[in-house]
Amino acid sequence: MIKSINPDNSNVTTTKVPNAHKSKGRLMQNSHKNHKSETYDDLKSDFSREIFSSLESYLPTDMLTISRAEKVKYMSNILLDYLPPGMRNRDQKQREYRRMILSNYKPRHQEIYVVDPTTFFVPTFLKAIYDNTEESIRSIVSEPAPGIFTFEMFQPHFCELLISEVENFEKWVNQTNFQVIRPNTMNKYGAVLDDFGLQTMLNKLMESFICPLSKVFYSEIGGSTLDSHHGFVVEYGKNKDTDLGFHVDDSEVTLNVCLGKQFSGGELFFRGMRCEKHLRTETHPKETFDYFHVPGRAVLHHGRHRHGARATTSGHRVNLLLWCRSSGFREMMKYKKDFSTCCAKCYQEKSKKMLQSIEEVKSVNNTHFSFSCFSF
Structure with a gap:
């Protein structure tokens, strides 16, 4: 009571x-x-x-x-x-894991644990977000390939601070022999930022600075209702991961920002959007696009957009990734059977069936017309 x-x-x-x-x-x-x-x-x-x-x-x-x-x-x-039940147990273990880290790890740069727009973002990005119109958003964004958007986002100093914080966390992990959980099953190096205290900052980043963009560009896949995220940093280079295989993300919308440092190679290659059924189907030439990383510049794309990363041939590349998710959209997708709006293969199959139906109707009409000609 x-x-x-x-x-x-x-x-x-x-x-x-x-x-x-x-x-x-x-x-x-x-x-x-x-x-x-x-x-x-x-x-x-x-x-x-x-x-x-x-x-x-x-x-x-x-x-x-x-x-x-x-x-x-x-x-x-x-x-x-x-x-x-299995997910509840997993979530309980994750909470205990994070509590263990937060009670022992001492941050190096407290100033990045709370979003400070003027020190985080470049002025052009910040103005577009504050103006909060579709026109202002589109004015700072390029679309080099359908559904892939790039824009200048982070200040160089913020990139340096975030890299430094990750390095500090890795140093603590090595000194304490802590068994750390890596960002995903494909990356052997990198850190989950949510695990050592940056969850609130990343949530604010998604809600106030990514949602205004995803609402404009990805409203059909829950872009205006993003409500959870998975944020992490990945590292490529000598004694790190070198490349990343062909895959899709567990997200509705993915933000990928290069933080630095000096490197060669590491291009992202995109190969079109697919549903789960057609994940490994062939790529149409028009779906092929390669993106070259620039520190501070972001690329925003659909989570189902197939992609990978070529080998970083020299230097050290560090990227921030934020997988943004919409629980409402995911619930709706449980009942969806037509994926032609987000899968090129489904669209192709649907178009083929429509053409076949049209041809069948034409054939029936022609047959009916032929019989009519002999009915006099």
Whole structure:
């Protein structure tokens, strides 16, 4: 039972909050249109802060006035109900892993743990985001190939600080013999930035500085509803990874920014978008595009856009990657059967079937016309 007490101690009301361990929490079918959700910017949770802001407007009416802490508990239990048991265990292990790091690792550059727009971003990028119009966004972006967007993003000094922080983390890992989890199954080097305290900064980066772009360029794949991320740094060069095989990302939208240093090679090669079924199908010549990294410059692309990285032949290349995801879009995709809008092969097959159908209709009409000619 939760007690809500007015300052004068009058009109004491009690609200029963369902215990999610005993029964599944419920949400309203329709949102409370005039309800203003609380701010969750300072919330430390494994779920995106935007999820809580959105869910709050769907809470049962008698729960809108309870404390924020109880709302968070109630909504968290609802979200956990949708996680498979195996994923819950995995998330619990991840929380313990991160707690272990955060309680022992000492950051080198505290100033990069909170977004400071004027020191992070180049002026042209910042102005476009603050103007917040489609025209301003498009004015700073180039589209060298369909669906692939490039733009100047980070200040050189920020790139240097982030590289230095990653190097400091790697030094701590080596000194303590800590068993670190690498960014993904393909990279043997690099670090997950969320693991050592940069999760809040990256979440702000996604919400306030990537979403305005993805809303313009990727609205059809959840670009305006990004609510979670996986942020990491990868390293290529001598005694590091050299290249990266052909793959797609576990994201709706991927941000890839070269941080430095001096290097040769390492080009990204893109080979068209595919659904899971057609992942390894042939590439059409028009889908072929190579991108050359420049420190501070970002490339934004669809997560299902097939790509890889050629060998870094000399020097040391460091890149920041942010896999941005939309839980709403992923839920919708569970019921989707037509992927022709995001898979060239599906589009080709759909077009072929449409042409066949048209030819069949023409054939039937011609046959009908022939019989009509002999009916006099």
